[in-house]
Amino acid sequence: MHANPLQTEILFYLGPVPISEAVATTWVIMALLVGVSWIGLRKATANAGPLQTALEVLIETLTTQVGEIMGRNSAQFVPLIGTLFLFLVCANLSAVFPGAQAPTAHIETPAALATIVFLSVHYYGVRSRGWREYVRRYTRPTPLLLPLNILSEITRTFSLMIRLFGNMMSHQFVLAIVAFLAGLIVPIPFLALGILIGLIQAYIFTVLAAVYIGAAVGNTALE
């Protein structure tokens, strides 16, 4: 009960580089996602088997959802947004396995994901509008608002990170307190609630990333 949520425990050292538990869990999730998609779509046929059908349904759903949020020209964002969503679902739900911890409950993983979103917002924004038009967006409606626009750009990335971290970490703490007070059957509803929280947070993070990128791209057609 005296664990510091801002500190990470080191699992082992890879040469001089310390590898924390969150990073190891992330590697397992990455291997799992890549492996399942590789096995499922290695020999993609029109007469699809069960795994390929399941993956196709998943991708169809993701494409439809991203399309509804981002409007037209959304197909090119599906790989980024979809991977973000699938990774977050796996990462948030990895805490249900005994002994594993959600990597998103430590601050580094949300920080890295928020950085990816932050950079891709500007990348896609510049690519679709051009430098001048994209920078000019920050001086609207008046140049007086330039500091505020820049500040909001930073704070929304920060809140994206803290929202995911805070929700996952605080749930972990609640679970630890409940297990400390009454260990046998009482934590089970809280574990079920944790699945719901993990899914909702993955959804919110993905939707916000899609909204931010969509706003940066604007209505200009992407070639």
Place this chain on the structure above:
Amino acid sequence: MDIHTVSVIGAVIAVCFGAIGPAFSEGRAIAAAMEAIARQPESAGTISRTLFVGLAMIETMAIYCLVVALLLLYANPFAG
């Protein structure tokens, strides 16, 4: 009172009062969305997606208070 006691009290106050405003406003937002869905069930998808994004924005205020509380408890710059 030493600095640790003051920090704990500060963290408690930050979370307490920081939770009140977002709780009220999230309740109002959800109530309005429920009403809208009850009137127009066919637009439930758009409304609930907008609701989720809006709730995330409102929740940010509470999360900033959580950050302040966490900093006071675990990374206090005054505690040495």
